[in-house]
Amino acid sequence: MATVTRAGAPTQRWQDVFEERRFLAPLLIAPAVLFIALLVLGPLLLAIYLSLTDATAGALSGDFVGFRNYLDAWDDPNFRHALRNTVIFTLVSQAVVLVGAGFLAHALVRDFRGKWFFRFLVILPWATPVALSTVAFLWIFHPLYSVVNWTLTHDIIPGGPAFYPYRAINWAFARDFWPAWIQISPIEPIDPPQWLGEPNLAMAAIIFAHAWRILPFATVIFIAGLASMPPEIDDAAKVDGATGLKKFWYVTLPLQLPIATVALLFGIVFTATDMTVVYILTHGGPFNSTHVLTTWAFDTGINSAALGQGAAISLYLLPALAVIAILMLRFARKVEVT
Amino acid sequence: MKREKLLSYAVVGPFAIVLAFPFYWMLMTALRADNDLYDIQQVPFKFNADSPTGANFRFLFEQTDYPRWLANTAIIGAAVVGITLVLALPAAYALARLSGRWGQGVGIGIFLTYLVPPTLLFLPLARVVSELHLNDRLWSMILVYPSFTVPFSIWLLMGFFKTIPPELEDAALVDGASRLTALVRVVFPLSVPGILTVVIFSFSLVVNEFVYAITFVSSSEAKTVSAGVPTELIRGDVFYWGALMAATLIPAIPLALLYNIFLNRFIAGFTGGAFR
Numbered sequence: 008m009a010t011v012t013r014a015g016a017p018t019q020r021w022q023d024v025f026e027e028r029r030f031l032a033p034l035l036i037a038p039a040v041l042f043i044a045l046l047v048l049g050p051l052l053l054a055i056y057l058s059l060t061d062a063t064a065g066a067l068s069g070d071f072v073g074f075r076n077y078l079d080a081w082d083d084p085n086f087r088h089a090l091r092n093t094v095i096f097t098l099v100s101q102a103v104v105l106v107g108a109g110f111l112a113h114a115l116v117r118d119f120r121g122k123w124f125f126r127f128l129v130i131l132p133w134a135t136p137v138a139l140s141t142v143a144f145l146w147i148f149h150p151l152y153s154v155v156n157w158t159l160t161h162d163i164i165p166g167g168p169a170f171y172p173y174r175a176i177n178w179a180f181a182r183d184f185w186p187a188w189i190q191i192s193p194i195e196p197i198d199p200p201q202w203l204g205e206p207n208l209a210m211a212a213i214i215f216a217h218a219w220r221i222l223p224f225a226t227v228i229f230i231a232g233l234a235s236m237p238p239e240i241d242d243a244a245k246v247d248g249a250t251g252l253k254k255f256w257y258v259t260l261p262l263q264l265p266i267a268t269v270a271l272l273f274g275i276v277f278t279a280t281d282m283t284v285v286y287i288l289t290h291g292g293p294f295n296s297t298h299v300l301t302t303w304a305f306d307t308g309i310n311s312a313a314l315g316q317g318a319a320i321s322l323y324l325l326p327a328l329a330v331i332a333i334l335m336l337r338f339a340r341k342v343e344v345t
Numbered sequence: 346m347k348r349e350k351l352l353s354y355a356v357v358g359p360f361a362i363v364l365a366f367p368f369y370w371m372l373m374t375a376l377r378a379d380n381d382l383y384d385i386q387q388v389p390f391k392f393n394a395d396s397p398t399g400a401n402f403r404f405l406f407e408q409t410d411y412p413r414w415l416a417n418t419a420i421i422g423a424a425v426v427g428i429t430l431v432l433a434l435p436a437a438y439a440l441a442r443l444s445g446r447w448g449q450g451v452g453i454g455i456f457l458t459y460l461v462p463p464t465l466l467f468l469p470l471a472r473v474v475s476e477l478h479l480n481d482r483l484w485s486m487i488l489v490y491p492s493f494t495v496p497f498s499i500w501l502l503m504g505f506f507k508t509i510p511p512e513l514e515d516a517a518l519v520d521g522a523s524r525l526t527a528l529v530r531v532v533f534p535l536s537v538p539g540i541l542t543v544v545i546f547s548f549s550l551v552v553n554e555f556v557y558a559i560t561f562v563s564s565s566e567a568k569t570v571s572a573g574v575p576t577e578l579i580r581g582d583v584f585y586w587g588a589l590m591a592a593t594l595i596p597a598i599p600l601a602l603l604y605n606i607f608l609n610r611f612i613a614g615f616t617g618g619a620f621r
Contacts, residue, residue: 031524032443036451039436039495046470046492047458053469064472107360114356117349125357127605128365134601135368138555138571139593142579143367146374146586152382154370157389219364231612280462283555287575301464301556308468309560318468325465332457 058319064312076319085295086320089303093324095210096299097279100217104225104274105267107218112229133223141287144216148202148288156199171196206296209289213297216284221274228273232266233259268338272331280324300324368597375401375591382587401587409585410565411592414573417483418596421569422551424487429494429547430540437502438528442511452503459496463556466492471560485561486569490554494547501546501614505539506532508613542610545603552596570596 058076062069080086115126132140147154159173173194180191194200202212236259244250244258282301285291291298291306298306300323308317373389374382376397381387405411440452470489479485509532517527533540551569558572565577574592578585604611 032439032448035435035439036444036448039432039499040451040455042432042491043455043458043495046489047461047466047496050466050469050473051461053473054465057469057472110356111360114353117353119350119353123605125361126608127601128361129357130604130608131368131597131601132364134549134604135593135597136549136553136555136571136600138553138575139596140367142575142589143371143593145579146590147367147370149586151385152389152586154389161388219367222360222364227608227612228615231615276460276462280464282464286555304464304468305556305560309471314468314472321465321468324462328460328462328465332460335460336453 054318054322057315058322060315062314064309064314069315072315076316077323080316080320080323085298086300086303088295089291089298089300089320090323092210092297093279093299093301096214096217096285097275100214100221100278101271101274103214103218104221105271107222108225108229108270109267111222111226112233115226115230116233129226130223132220133227135220137220137281137283138287140220141216141284144212144288145203148212150201150204153199153202155202159194160196160199203289204293206293209293209297213285213288216288217278217281220284221277224277225270225274228266228270229263232263236262265338269335272335272338276328276331279327368594371590371594371597375587375594377401377587379587383584401585401591404585405588405591409588410568410573410577411570413566414568414570415595417567418552418569418571421483421486421490422548425490425494425551426544426547428487428491429498430544432491432495433498433502433543434533434540437499438506438532440499441503441506442514452499455496455499459493459500463493463554467556467560470557474561479561481562481564481567483567486551486554486557489557489561490551493554494550497550498543498547501543501611502536502539504614505536505542505610509535538610539614542607542614545607546611549600549604552600 057069059071059073060069061072061076111129115122115129146152159176160171162169162171164170173196177193180193200208202208240258240262244254249258280301282299282305285297285299285302286305289297291302300320304317304321307313307320311317376399377392378395378398378400381393381396384393387393436455440448440455444451474480474485474489477485479488513531513535514524514527517531518524522530553571554569555571558569559576562568562572565573568577570592574589578589578592
C-alpha cells in the first residue's frame with residue numbers, strides 16, 4: 008500500500024525509488040548494456056580506427072593513413088578472390104540449405120514412428136562444435152584414406168552384381184547435355200579426386216561442410232514456423248480445395264516466408280562471417296584459392312602482423328551485415344503473423 | 346495417411362544418412378587400431394583382427410592435453426554462463442516488462458550486437474587482451490565470451506519472460522511483495538526451463554568458439570577443446586586420426602542430447618525474442 012508508507016525511514020524511501028519503473032528498468036538493464044558497449048561497440052570502433060592506421064602487431068596505434076588499407080586490400084588479387092569466395096560459399100551453401108530444410112521440415116512436422124531418433128540424427132551437426140566437425144571432414148576428405156573415394160572406387164554391393172559408383176558417375180558425366188561449367192574429368196581409381204587439394208573440389212568440400220552444419224538450424228526454425236500455423240488455415244485450405252502443391256504455393260509459402268527469410272538471413276550471417284571451416288579444412292589453400300575474407304583477414308592481421316590492413320579486410324563485411332540487419336528487422340516484425 | 350508416412354521416411358531417411366554419416370565415421374575411426382586405419386587394402390567399413398579397440402581413447406586421455414582442454418572448456422563455460430545470467434536475467438526481465446517504447450529500441454540494439462561476429466572484433470580484442478596481459482590465460486576468454494552470450498541470452502530470455510502472464514507478479518505485488526521479491530519468488534521459478542535453455546545454449550556457444558580461442562591462446566595448457574584439437578593434434582604428417590575422431594565425438598554426443606531435450610524451448614525463445 009503505497010499511500011501508507013509516507014516519507015518515513017530512509018530505507019523505505021530508497022525502496023520506493025526502487026519500485027518505480029522509471030528507475031528500476033534502467034538500473035536492471037544498465038550492467039548488460041555497459042558490458043556490451045565495452046566489449047562489442049568498443050572493439051568495433053577500435054577496429055574501424057585501426058583500419059585507418061598502419062598499426063602492426065605489438066602496438067594499439069599507428070600513423071593515420073586514411074583509406075589506404077582499404078584501397079590496398081582492394082588492389083590485391085588475393086583479396087578479390089577471397090571476396091568472391093565468400094559470396095559463392097555463402098550463396099550456394101544457403102541455397103542448398105533452403106531447399107533441403109524445406110523438404111526436411113515438411114517431413115519432420117508429421118508424426119511417424121522413430122521421429123525422435125531421426126530428429127536426433129538431423130540435429131547432430133548443429134550440436135557439434137564447428138571446429139571439431141570440420142576436423143572430421145578433414146578425415147573424410149583425406150588424400151589417401153578418404154572414405155568418399157573408397158566408396159567411389161570399390162565394388163560396393165558385396166555378393167551382388169559388380170557395381171563401382173565411379174563408373175556410374177563417369178558414365179553420367181560423359182553425356183553431352185551438361186553445360187560447360189559443370190563438366191568434370193572422369194574419375195580414375197588410381198588417382199582419385201583430391202577433395203582438398205584441387206581448387207574446385209576444395210570449394211565444393213567447403214560448401215558441403217557449411218551446408219551440412221547450417222541445415223539442421225534452418226530445419227528447426229522452419230519446423231517452428233510450420234508448427235505455429237493454426238489448424239484452421241489447414242481446414243480452410245481444404246474447404247477451398249487447395250491441396251498438395253497448390254496449397255504449398257498459395258497457403259503455406261506466403262505464411263512461411265517471413266520466418267524462412269529470418270532463418271536464411273541468419274544462415275547467411277553464420278556462413279559469411281565464419282572463419283573456422285575454411286581455416287581448418289584448407290587454410291585458404293591450395294595456392295590461396297579458397298581464402299574467404301575472414302581467413303584472409305586473419306592471415307594478414309595475425310600471421311603477417313599487419314593489424315591495420317587485417318582490420319580493413321574484415322571490415323569489408325560490415326556493410327553486408329548492416330543490410331542483413333535491416334532486412335532482418337523488417338521481416339522479423341512479420342513473424343508474428345500467427 | 347499411410348502414403349504420407351512413407352513419404353516422410355523417404356525424405357527424412359536420406360537426409361539423416363548424410364547428416365549423421367560423419368558421426369558414424371568418427372565412431373568407426375575412433376575404434377580402429379592404427380594398423381587397421383592406415384591399411385589401404387582394408388575395407389574401411391569392417392574391422393580387422395586388432396579392432397575395435399579403446400587404444401585411441403586411452404592415448405587421447407593419457408598422452409595428450411585433451412583432459413586439460415576439457416577441463417578448461419568446463420571452467421570457462423561455467424564462468425561465462427554465470428556472468429551471462431547475472432547480466433542477462435535482470436536486463437531481459439526489465440526489457441520484457443518494465444520498459445516502454447525505448448525498451449523496444451534497446452532490445453533491438455542488443456539483438457543487433459549479436460550479429461557483429463568475432464571475426465570482425467578479434468583483431469582489436471587481441472590487442473586489448475595482450476595490453477591486459479591476459480594472453481594464454483583462461484581469463485581472456487572468460488572476459489570476452491560473454492560479449493556474444495549476453496546479447497544472445499537477453500534475446501532468448503525476453504521471449505520466455507513475455508510468455509509468463511504479468512498477472513502473476515501483479516498478484517504478488519498486491520500482496521505486498523516488492524518487485525525484486527516478485528522477480529525472485531514468482532518470475533524466476535516459472536522461467537526455470539527457459540533459464541536452463543539459456544544455460545545450455547550459452548555453454549554450447551562457448552564450446553563452439555574458435556576464432557578468439559586461437560587468437561588469444563597459443564600455449565596448449567590454456568586451450569579449449571575447439572582450439573586444442575585442430576591445432577595441437579594435427580601436426581604435419583603425424584597422424585592421430587583415431588584419437589582425433591574420439592576427441593570430436595566426446596563433446597558432440599552429450600551436446601546433441603541436450604539440444605534435443607531443450608530444442609522446443611529454444612525455438613520458442615528464438616522466434617519470440619525481441620519482437621513481440
